Amino acid sequence: MNALTATSRNFKNAAKLLGLDSKLEKSLLIPFREIKVECTIPKDDGTLASFIGFRVQHDNARGPMKGGIRYHPEVDPDEVNALAQLMTWKTAVANVPYGGAKGGIGCTPGELSLSELERLTRVFTQKIHDLIGIYIDVPAPDMGTNPQTMAWILDEYSKFHGYSPAVVTGKPIDLGGSLGRETATGRGVLFATQALLEDYGKSISDQRFIIQGFGNVGSWAAQLISEVGGKVVAVSDVSGAVKNNKGLDITKLVRYSLENRGINGFDGGEALDPKSLLTEDCDVLVPAALGGVINRENANDIRAKFIIEAANHPTDPEADEILSKKGVVILPDILANSGGVTVSYFEWVQNIQGFLWDEEKVNSELKIYMTQGFKNVKEMCRTHNCDLRMGAFTLGVNRVARSTVLRGWEA
Numbered sequence: 001m002n003a004l005t006a007t008s009r010n011f012k013n014a015a016k017l018l019g020l021d022s023k024l025e026k027s028l029l030i031p032f033r034e035i036k037v038e039c040t041i042p043k044d045d046g047t048l049a050s051f052i053g054f055r056v057q058h059d060n061a062r063g064p065m066k067g068g069i070r071y072h073p074e075v076d077p078d079e080v081n082a083l084a085q086l087m088t089w090k091t092a093v094a095n096v097p098y099g100g101a102k103g104g105i106g107c108t109p110g111e112l113s114l115s116e117l118e119r120l121t122r123v124f125t126q127k128i129h130d131l132i133g134i135y136i137d138v139p140a141p142d143m144g145t146n147p148q149t150m151a152w153i154l155d156e157y158s159k160f161h162g163y164s165p166a167v168v169t170g171k172p173i174d175l176g177g178s179l180g181r182e183t184a185t186g187r188g189v190l191f192a193t194q195a196l197l198e199d200y201g202k203s204i205s206d207q208r209f210i211i212q213g214f215g216n217v218g219s220w221a222a223q224l225i226s227e228v229g230g231k232v233v234a235v236s237d238v239s240g241a242v243k244n245n246k247g248l249d250i251t252k253l254v255r256y257s258l259e260n261r262g263i264n265g266f267d268g269g270e271a272l273d274p275k276s277l278l279t280e281d282c283d284v285l286v287p288a289a290l291g292g293v294i295n296r297e298n299a300n301d302i303r304a305k306f307i308i309e310a311a312n313h314p315t316d317p318e319a320d321e322i323l324s325k326k327g328v329v330i331l332p333d334i335l336a337n338s339g340g341v342t343v344s345y346f347e348w349v350q351n352i353q354g355f356l357w358d359e360e361k362v363n364s365e366l367k368i369y370m371t372q373g374f375k376n377v378k379e380m381c382r383t384h385n386c387d388l389r390m391g392a393f394t395l396g397v398n399r400v401a402r403s404t405v406l407r408g409w410e411a
């Protein structure tokens, strides 16, 4: 199912549970602004290459719009729109004072040199600099982008507006990035998983995990889960998948993956077909890569009892129905991966205050936010007699709706 149709369906179901006014419902669904720009750069060999960049600014009722920028060949306007909408509900669930946005450029970062990536990022920033800003829209990294990408955006933006570290988060520490931001999404996944398992009388150390994706989110989630005794029995990335029923040595796997640009060939387990990873035997499945990977084609074959959505929209609504009938418990993306944007908020606050937090403060505050988020979602589940996804959506949508009404949306 198309990502936008899926996300909008979840939103509409939440609006129904909340009994939202139909005009307000429509207004909350339509994005505030959709930007599409053409970015042409000279390649290293002197030829020209053109790319399409997007930034969808979905909603700003609760504060400046916030969300990552993705570099991936499958970036398309509907997906960016869905991801921007998810950011609106996610920042509200996390209770950070932001709205939602997302951006992306349709490109294959692995096929571009570092200087080509820099030129592309600078041209994209030149095209959107007037529409982003510290109190307007604050980008961050997502798939295919990283602190270096944020450093280039910061530098290009600052040429037009003066030095502005708070215009992006997820920056390198030397440019005002926050300690703990690199690990934040994975650490948030750990805290959210701990809260969920505790609710079911279980602990991470009793559970066998499978993780799809071994980039920023997947590799940090794997490291932190295994540090507290969780057994990670299989992981995958684009290059391949590896399985070890006794538990993979994640420290060795991270080192191998950095040295070999992927996990393919790692000898601490047996190679696995990445397509079968999601349906392998485990207790907890953690999709941490692309959207839509759990769908009606494979939902019936999923053997995990818990799914922690570290990726954005990995499960489509048809799969949700199938999995719910099977009794699989899903911790939804807008709660499970909200650790990233929560520490982005801490970074923005530190930049505005000009005062640095130590890493212990960042991590302990993150735990407070994630645990509170889980409690608030559970409370909505009890109020509306619904599952965790609808608990999270009703929590987020209700907070955004209240701010919208207070600000006077009827003009």
Ligand SMILES: NC(=O)C1=CN([C@@H]2O[C@H](COP(=O)(O)OP(=O)(O)OC[C@H]3O[C@@H](n4cnc5c(N)ncnc54)[C@H](OP(=O)(O)O)[C@@H]3O)[C@@H](O)[C@H]2O)C=CC1
Residues within 6 Å of the ligand: 141, 142, 143, 144, 145, 185, 212, 213, 214, 215, 216, 217, 218, 236, 237, 238, 239, 261, 262, 274, 288, 289, 290, 291, 310, 311, 312, 337, 338, 340, 341
């Ligand atoms: N970064 C953040 O702070 C946040 C990220 N997210 C979400 O988490 C997910 C991952 O993002 P992030 O870790 O930052 O991105 P990265 O680019 O750092 O990593 C993505 C990972 O997914 C792998 N991957 C891509 N396609 C597939 C596939 N078809 N099968 C298996 N693995 C695949 C990549 O493999 P390879 O390296 O081989 O290409 C890589 O290991 C995304 O959905 C993102 O939106 C959510 C909240 C915050």
Ligand SMILES: O=C(O)CCC(=O)C(=O)O
Residues within 6 Å of the ligand: 066, 067, 068, 069, 090, 138, 139, 140, 141, 142, 169, 170, 312, 337, 338, 340, 341, 342, 344
């Ligand atoms: O850190 C941020 O601002 C946004 C992270 C993001 O893109 C996401 O949560 O999907």
